[in-house]
Amino acid sequence: MTAEGLALTDGPGWVDHSTDPIMGLFPLAVEQFLNAAVAVNAPGVTTVTNAARxxxxxxxxxxxxxxxxxxxxxxxxxxxxxxxxxxxxxxxxxxxxxxxxxxxxxxxxxxxxxxxxxxxxxxxxxxxxxxxxxxxxxxxxxxxxxxxxxxxxxxxxxxxxxxxxxxxxxxxxxxxxxxxxxxxxxxxxxxxxxxxxxxxxxxxxxxxxxxxxxxxxxxxGRADERGTVAGNIGQIMRLLGIAMSEAEIRDRDDLGNFVMYSPVVTQHRQSTDHWLRWRGIRTRMSSVNAWRQIFAHVCRYLTAGPQTISQMGDRLATELPGGTVGAFVDGLPAVADKQGVPLSAELDVTHRPAPETHLATLALGARRFEALDAASPTRLGLVGPPGHRFESEELSPQWVSNALDDWRSQSMGEFARWLTRVMVNRAHRVTMAKSRQRRDGRFSMPLRIDVQDDLVWKHWGEATTEPSIRWTQLMSMGRQTGIFEVAEDGLWTVGARGHLLD
Ligand SMILES: [Zn+2]
Structure with missing residues (x-):
């Protein structure tokens, strides 16, 4: 019997029969800032609104x-x-x-x-x-x-x-x-x-x-009406429309690349701070996704049975390159050219093995954070306003930047062991914080993994989907109402009602 089966049927001793482990949706709780920023900047749709009429x-x-x-x-x-x-x-x-x-x-x-x-x-x-x-x-x-x-x-x-x-x-x-x-x-x-x-x-x-x-x-919306719902939805829809006019957009990945790297985002005559805020939000989405993926990767070590946190850390260490943390960071591609124009560094690390790609993406997010002026709109989208608790919270780009600095002279192996412990402990804390006594007397615990002393058990596979920034829904609503169209070759274009975005 696998550890997963064992945990679900008998459970470790402390999971008695009045305790219900349920599948936690956000085991690392790394999405909070991203979701809050998206809710403000992409109003009028959610992940569950799909039919316009x-x-x-x-x-x-x-x-x-x-x-x-x-x-x-x-x-x-x-x-x-x-x-x-x-x-x-x-x-x-x-x-x-x-x-x-x-x-x-x-x-x-x-x-x-x-x-x-x-x-x-x-x-x-x-x-x-x-x-x-x-x-x-x-x-x-x-x-x-x-x-x-x-x-x-x-x-x-x-x-x-x-x-x-x-x-x-x-x-x-x-x-x-x-x-x-x-x-x-x-x-x-x-x-x-x-x-x-x-x-x-x-x-x-x-x-x-x-x-x-x-x-x-x-x-x-009404893109020129700043600070309102109509203004916010107008800005993102206009940005999507400009992307479709200026680049080949087949899906939200193409859109993400446009928003993160295209000079049009800053040079277009209708460009606003809002678009740069979206550049920050999209960059943060990459970081949040990298956390989800690397945690999922580490949890897969538990598929054959429970392991100690140290064993998990050792295994991650074998999958990352040797040398120091400083050497790893210095070997990453540049995030911008000498004039400060963003480069597609995240795309240049996707061919590396899985855990390394995700760690590199996190480090690149930290690099982008370091390069931003405190008052810049991109930074506002990436980490929120200066001084807010979101700015430097655990696993944020600033936190990653500090961690990489602190560990600079140490080996990647030690860093991997430490990082594993940080993630497992955080997932455990999130479970504790979300656990509730239900009305029927049973105790409900949202989790993916259990931690008992130093031993970690896996209950459910990890969520590896990309975090939603609602672009899929906005594109769909735009298409359903004639603002956007999809041509026969699969390219998105501005549709018959696209003039509403002008
Ligand atoms: Zn019909």
Whole structure:
């Protein structure tokens, strides 16, 4: 039996049966600053908002509930019926030749599809809260969207809290395009054949519809309105649009390279401090990702069974180059040329073996930090304002810079052992800080690894996905509403509504 299996079934002695180890999502808790910076600078989307037209479907229901004088519970019933009818319209259109498959699927599709195979959809059942429901939540799929819809002014803070139409909602436009779904939602049953006449409501029509135009204006923001939600979203969307005009952008990696290294970011006539702040945020994302990857790498040593922290450190030491820390750092590529123009140093270390690439990326992030003036906007994006606790917190670029200085004359092997101990101890502290006594008396511990004395056990594999800076969502919202387009060769370009970014 593997250590993983052992830990899950019997557990080490101290994990008694009233303790529930659950999978920790952020074992090193190294994302806090990045997430905070992204939330401010990329408002209006999150990692769970994926279909643009829902941003207007919810205010449409809120407006209807207002007009009918519904209380909160009635409004939620209406919302669920509307979401079901809307999903069925989209599903009916999915088989049609003019449907665009790159649009996201409607929410609740899989469950509704299972019901549709058995015949007509009974709306009372599908939109209900018992067996056969399309969504588990009483508020359907409003939850993932509500914060973003409020921040874009589409939902307001009126009588029903956040479920009332917001200042940017335009009834004549939205009701004109989507109002038919309110009528359909009152049906007792629906089937796909009834819904083909309503294909103009499908998610895939957003780019060319009037309500899509309203949405495009919200996502394009108002770049020149500094310090507001509209200003912040406007700046990042304009930067994405400029990247697509000036470089070959096929994915967010290309976008990352443009933002980190292209001279256009500083030289373009519309360039602002905001774009440099994004250069800092994107650089920090590389560092956060490198921490996730190197920790995941070290945790893989536990796959065959528990090890002591020292054994893990010894193993990391064998995978890194010999010599001193100073020699390693001095051997890294330059991060900027003599005029201070950034060089693509991070790309030049990707061919090195895995743990070394990640350590090199961390060291390059520290180098970039060292070169920045305290008042520079790039530094603000990289580590936050001077004096804030984020600036020098453990594992931050400044912390890495100090650590590399302190260890400069020592061997890479000793540094690897120390670094392993820092990561394991931090993961253990994060687990302790997040552990909670639950209402049912059980003790829940979010973790990936357990530490008992010096022995480390692995419970779950490590998260190795890239941290989100919401560019994927912004690109998708832009594409869905016609601000951006993807050409047949896969290149992103500015679309028919791209002028909104000017
Ligand atoms: Zn469609």
């Amino acid at each position: 829902y941003y207007l479907l919810h205010p449409l229901v809120a407006d209807e509930a207002d007009r009918r004088g519904m209380d909160g519970a009635c409004a939620m019933d209406l919302l669920r019926r509307v979401e079901v009818a809307f999903a069925l319209i989209c599903m009916a259109h999915q088989g049609q030749p003019d449907h665009l498959d790159w649009y996201p699927a409607a929410h609740g599709r899989d469950r509704l599809l299972a019901m549709a195979r058995r015949g007509k959809i009974d709306l009372a059942v599908a939109a209900g809260t018992g067996d056969g429901r399309y969504a588990n939540s009483r508020s359907g799929f409003l939850g993932p969207y509500v914060g973003s819809e409020v921040s874009l002014g589409l939902l307001g803070q009126g009588g029903r809290g956040p479920f009332s139409p917001g200042p940017a909602y335009d009834r004549s436009v939205v009701h004109g395009e989507l109002g038919a779904v309110l009528e359909l939602a009152t049906s007792s049953t629906l089937e796909f054949a009834d819904l083909l006449d309503f294909s103009s409501l499908c998610l895939c029509k957003t780019a060319n519809s009037d309500d899509g135009g309203l949405l495009a204006r919200r996502f394009a």
